[in-house]
Amino acid sequence: MNNTNRVVNRVLVAVIGVIFLAVGAALVGIASIGAVRDPYVENARDVHGAVTGWLKSTTVAQTSIQWGWILVLAVIAVLVILLIVFVARQGHGHHGTLIREETSPTGTTVIDSSVAESAVQQDIDGNTDFLASRVSTYRVRGVSVLKVSVTCRRGVSPRSAVTVVQHSLTGLDALLGREIPALIQVSGGFRARVAPRTRTR
Template sequence: MNSTNRFLNRLFVFVAGLVVLAAGAAVSVGALLPDAQSTISDGAESAVGPATDALDAQPWILWVAAVAAVLLIVSLLWFVFRQGRGHTGTLLRIDEASSRKAPSGGGVTLDVKVAAQVLEEAITRNPDVVSVDVAGFRVKNENTLRLTAHARRGASPVELRRSIDAAVAEWDAVLGTSTPIVIQIVSGLRTKFAGTNRVA
């Protein structure tokens, strides 16, 4: 539900793979063809002298290399740290007189925690639910709730969703409006340690 740019991730992996593949293929194909290898190795050997001379005579090449490395590092770090963003702690904000029906004379901000406490209380009444986590995300300019329900071993996911939907309907009635809600029914460590429900 986070705002990770998945296309960018895949493009990055694809380009890295393409560069690695091209380098590997060039080395092995070049070595397989004797003519190509002798031409390239002769050329490379004659280039050793000028290349080291250039590095010795013109130290600015080294500085340029260092600056380029720093710039690339910064952009890579930006790429790494923009993964997994998109959480929000605010569920709803009603501004002063945003519409005719809204009460004027002040704004109201509703925290995700309010929804979390109400929904957790309502949903864990169902014995098939071990625990519920609620998190807020901003998706397509709408604040969206994610309910992660840890199911008890053997619980029917269909019935679980029906009971969660009933709790969501109650919450909608309390809130007076509806925000997008995504339910995840999962099974993890908490399910493993909780044991089965003996009364069916």
């Protein structure tokens, strides 16, 4: 429901996975397969010499500072910042506006998400089948969507839970004069497991 970019998640994991596989295969090859070891031994020293040579050549005159290392540090800093942004980007997508409409040439009508949220919340709050309930609004591709998530007591029929929530959504439709897309999420979870079971009716 949130707007985490899942493709990016998977791409990052896959790219790092491929790098690990490649490095792992190279290490195993170098240590145990002659066909891999020989070209490595042949070239590694030269590459090493070239890299260290380049680092030495970046020494700033009359100091011992090599700007090559500073360059490496800069690259590291950029990568770290990108990764932190990536982590911080997870989740999100809550939205405060339910409906915004140009009702007349001179004004706009805005209905706040909290109107729908508290209306539905209050309606389902007293229900003893639910251990917890939560109503929130998300923005999914430019559309405001209500999310009603309820935690059922153990043994409660999900059908009756959905019916209860649906009923209050229908009431909201009548109130607003339109249907807001809605997700009903029925979950169990830890609280349901420790709470007493419902009596059979």
